[in-house]
Amino acid sequence: MTVENETAESTDPAVSPLAHFGAEVRLERERLDISRAELGKAACCSYSLVAKIEAGRRVPPLDFAEACDQMFPHSNGRFARLWPLALRWAFPPWFRRYVELEWTATAISMFHPQLVPGLVQTEEYARAVLRTGRPSNLEDLVTARMERQRVLAREVPTRLWIILDEGVLRRPIGGKHVMREQLKQLRALAETPRHVIQVIPKTIAAYPGSGSPFGLLSFSEGSDVVHVDGFPKGYVLADPDDVAAAYDAYDLLKATALPPDESASEIGSILKECYS
Structure with a gap:
């Protein structure tokens, strides 16, 4: 994870929300004389993961926070409330x-010419993509990416509209098994x-915005924004002219791509052709 003060002692609760979360877990666990193994069993995770979370060295999944609230009778939901702050620390400052915004969006429209967007990646696809950057905190990055997908599991999930270049479906990220599971998820x-x-078919040689992944976020209240994915940093644009230009480009992409039903069939065909 990106930490603003990497020279500070990671076990100091004042260093970050992540360290504070871990310290609170340890204090409550020790106060109740619960072992790490017992907490790990309740949270369906290993002893070593509990130890790393307590030391502020791993990002806790929401399931872990909820297990703490169940194990610690007087927490009154404290760990579930602390969890969003701890998770936020897992992301680079520029992405937070x-x-x-993504968490509060009612609709997200995304275009990507190279990869499946993180919001709909399987865990193994995400791990294969993130591993290419050789990060020292790979599992934290994977956890954070998977936890973002809770917006799709809510009672009223965020609506998605995703446009992908066909090459995204054929690029063998992580091998056949990883791609097979990823395409099954996309088809679903x-x-x-x-x-x-x-899906924009490979027969389309050029199309609007082909060089840059971007997304549009809409909200129940407030104006829409554009997120441009880039290296080394992405950025958010809220200027109405930028948002309007992005919608114009997205409308052209919709017209260029296969219709939704044909796209679903195309995903199934590529799944059978390349990864069966």
């Missing part, structure tokens, strides 16, 4: 604002009435 999303996935 976007994650906050494409067949869900609430969501739309469109």
